[in-house]
Amino acid sequence: MAQWNRSGYFRSSGSRDVNPDLETERQTASFSVERLTAILDGGADNTRTRRAVEAVIHSEPGFSRENQYFQSQNERYEAAVRRSVYLKEKMHQMGWTEDGPEIKYCYRALGGDLAFNVHRVFKNSILALGTDEQIAKWIPLADKYHIIGTYAQTELGHGTFLRGLETTAIFDISTQEFTLNTPKISAMKWWPGDLGRSATHAVVFAQLYIKGKCYGLHAFILQIRSLRDHSPAPGVIVGDIGPKMNFEHIDNGYLMLQNINIPRENMLSRFSQVLPDGTYVKRGSDKINYLTMIMTRVHILWTEVIPTLLKACTIATRYSVVRRQSKLNPGDPEAKILDYQTQQQKLLPLLATAYAFHFMNAYVNEFYNKGYTEIRQENFDSLPELHALTAGIKAIITEYCTAGAEVCLRACGGHGYSALSGLPFLYTKLAASCTYEGENTVLFLQTARFLVKCLAAVHSGQPIPPSATYLSSVDSGKCQARTSADFLKPDIYAEAYRHRATRSVKSTTKLQGLVQSGAEQHEAWNQCTVQLVQAAKAHCHYIVVKNFIDTVEKLRNEAEIQKIVKHLCDLFALHGIFSNTGDFLYAGYISGDQIDMVTASYLDLLAVIRNDAVPLVDAFDFTDESLNSALGSYDGHVYQRLYEWAQKSPTNKQVRTVGYCHGMWRVRALHTHFLLFTMTFSHPGDQKIY
């Protein structure tokens, strides 16, 4: 193997001695990667801060995730706890605060591989639902980690439909206590993070009963484990729900309550209170609670979901210029797989999607901040729109990101399937996002319900929320494009998406038709839900395209960057048409000939963007440590890394492979029927057989 050492093949990972196949891709960038990175970070200052944080995190072996793919569920949990404690110390040491700019970069650098994430939700729920006294009592304890909290809402039998939760909290006037119970197995709390092994306390949602009357769901704080030895409190049965597709570092847990008594003060009482005599008092509007849910939903998009697609794109794109397979022209060397149109068709629209979603951040934040300010002033007018928009955007983004990561995985062939590529981890992580913080089908239907109402407002001349005003504009007839080049005009494709969304939303008038012909409202709704989901998707797709166009427009002082981002915007839009031609052909808005133009422009764009593909993923600026991928590292030495990393696998660390064989023979010896089976596995000794 000496020649390999001489040629430097076995250099240590992390060196910046780059594979020439990757190096050449960087030399021909049409724009400044550094400048685009700064734009993506929201300014060069942010880039500097981020890199400084990453440098600190990656310089500490205590934060290393290099063994992640070889760890058991227990080991991953323990490592996450260790990292979280260590991060607390490090932040203190560096003077980084909980609300400072660094914390999100810590999270990014560590790929979110931390414990106690639900502890934050525990705190937020007390801040949102608790009285000032409750906040004053519990938040300092939580801030100092004297207690570790979880948020126990979901039950075995109920997730999305909150009203169906079955845990009970019965108020006893004589003792001034609530008694909490898990009345049947489906009422067992199931899934809360940090519950399985970490939490000492929980905010538990239960149906409140006073004098036999149910007042609906309320939140209660209770202690579930001893602060001395961490044993479960009397009457509490608690544990881990076992293995999942991912999130092994999180101790999702179960919780059964058997006659747990807690004082009256432990019901979170900002919006409703039980008086000593059992009187139930409601105070103000708890609509503001929706904000917490919306905020969480928006938060996970920027911290968990979109960055994960960006990483998958980075890995698959870099690998696709290093991997060579077969020949495009006989006589040439084998071609980089990214030079094949089919590979471009898999990866480059995803790259455009990654940018499209990243740019949604500004849009949603602006929307959210405006709504937040109004709602804090008890003006709830914008809440339905804010809710509908974030629901649909959450659903479409998680849906596309999950599908995208899967495409990236498969686009890397067998090596993508290796855990060491990092792609199985990214995909399985994203798959969860389609369900948590709102199941996507349910969310799309919430958006659809909003759109149906907007459409009714159009017909009755009522005002329409900004994101849906397009529903009232005049139908533009037919697409005006005459050449392929026309489809590179944002006006042309924006109008096509607008048309499709309008038509799709309007097709839900079938609902009214059913009701008018005698169907029950709920039955009619159910019979239209497949199409209602389609309408919500078309609406969200239009919003994403429109925001991408606006983003390109705003880059007018960055000529080079505007040019490449415009290409990405075009590609995102045309790929959407190319992949959903039926929606545009259906009512004749776009003709078959125009679809051919779209196809031609779309395929041409693939070839154009291919040349900047590596610079475009480099601009995401993920560290190798945060990618944690043998295929995706900056230097492109994929084969060496696969080999080196495989050496670290426990499967190669037993008392040599030999142990396995012995294990196998031993298996045989254990079976009593061995003698019946003498023909097989008998042992001819060590002579070489050839």
Place this chain on the structure above:
Amino acid sequence: MAQWNRSGYFRSSGSRDVNPDLETERQTASFSVERLTAILDGGADNTRTRRAVEAVIHSEPGFSRENQYFQSQNERYEAAVRRSVYLKEKMHQMGWTEDGPEIKYCYRALGGDLAFNVHRVFKNSILALGTDEQIAKWIPLADKYHIIGTYAQTELGHGTFLRGLETTAIFDISTQEFTLNTPKISAMKWWPGDLGRSATHAVVFAQLYIKGKCYGLHAFILQIRSLRDHSPAPGVIVGDIGPKMNFEHIDNGYLMLQNINIPRENMLSRFSQVLPDGTYVKRGSDKINYLTMIMTRVHILWTEVIPTLLKACTIATRYSVVRRQSKLNPGDPEAKILDYQTQQQKLLPLLATAYAFHFMNAYVNEFYNKGYTEIRQENFDSLPELHALTAGIKAIITEYCTAGAEVCLRACGGHGYSALSGLPFLYTKLAASCTYEGENTVLFLQTARFLVKCLAAVHSGQPIPPSATYLSSVDSGKCQARTSADFLKPDIYAEAYRHRATRSVKSTTKLQGLVQSGAEQHEAWNQCTVQLVQAAKAHCHYIVVKNFIDTVEKLRNEAEIQKIVKHLCDLFALHGIFSNTGDFLYAGYISGDQIDMVTASYLDLLAVIRNDAVPLVDAFDFTDESLNSALGSYDGHVYQRLYEWAQKSPTNKQVRTVGYCHGMWRVRALHTHFLLFTMTFSHPGDQKIY
């Protein structure tokens, strides 16, 4: 918790005391489940044999897979080895032979969770490529497991493009030996199953060199591990490639060769031989080798791929009638989630797909057997068609099954994401099938190349292979359907699919256009590949629809069953149109109004098939043990099973949860900077805080 015991909630798994929500679904079946099972098994005799085998397998604790989801990669490998050895014994004991009918049912009962699968490929390759002497020498050793073989073809740097493999075998006339080498890291064998820890011998593919001239790829047998202590042979570096997304029970391995000398007799020489003086002799046609590849490709569909989708459908469908969520009508109890149109839209087309693919078995087998007979007689005329058909069918089936399992997983919400649902295991297993035995994009393009040739034959008046004769039929103009009901006529939708396939294949004449306007043939091909893949998919989709129609036709003596299978066929076909409207609208074959008819019929069918959904999955007749799912068992006690299974998790078996907390505090104590961080994690003692 006493009332739970009284109500029998904690009955042991496997009891046939069925959840009433599932029981009622079975009482209204429109057909005999037992009869449909017999049809699916290919006759009631087969069903009997299968159940007898399953009874034997499941009665033996040695075959149990109940701890599978809690095992590490090492444990899964060792368990698979143990089961495989045990199965050998059991087969011997029962008098089941290697070529008997029972073996495939063993495989089914054990979910394929066995070791030494590549040992069979090792044997087959010797049988196909070896001389009679080589077969006589090696096969008995392999049959008796005196040696364990692997098939070392794929390398780190090359998979699909076999000609690019880089391992070398240089013939030395003076020693009459071949010297095998791994000349660079990308030439390392990587991925072969049974190589990482099990195999003692390997069939290794290498570029043959004689006197400096390369004669291309040839197969060589060599010993890689000692038969005494299993240590690697001198010059052999061998190990496990580490964790993967699934297939942890298989020891996929790597292999480096450093000057390994093997005698001249160890080159498999049925089709080419190296004489002692270095003369290279070719004999007969090695085209017959394609048959092995085709056979393997077909084999995995029926053993690994399609049954996995059937299982996923079984789990998701049963769960969807047990899970209740929200109310369809206010005042009603919560509805079964399968009563929601959106859930039907997710699962029922998959159920139809599962049946469609299952019925492809007969078609492909007939096709294969006919080709096989001809090819054994050295008539290779049908080889291109057999190759193209199986390539495309493998690609479309693995593609749809993988996507389908993912839909099933997500349709079960959070619980689908739990490993205990079995769905993550089924999905991740299927994901591999899109890559192994031929990467799907490459396979689709091979089918497309065949179709392009068929089209040229149409134009030049040459004969056309049977599966593509439709390309020469006259264009039928417009779809003749006038009502929704018309779209339930197989003639109508078959014609629509035929039209779409024909148009799609004909659109590849763009290729000729590019060549005529001066593009190089290979460049032109690359520029058309996105559309060529579409053409291949449309072709395969048509074949599956047509075969489904033929199957329904053949059920004419089974009125009840024919009726429900006809519904499934309609649903499969209409779902395909509904999901790809653009393909049918594009050239105006189907109008927008007709798409509305398709949609109406399609949505109506969902409601019809929903009533038989559970009987339709029951007919697959998977045992609980083979499903290995807390959500999918026959009795439908999902919540109890989730809870009971979670107890078995190692995360709940440490020295109580308490251990984890201590672990956490210990973490803190390990850090030297602890004193800088006294604000957090300090310990207030055991007083209850509330």
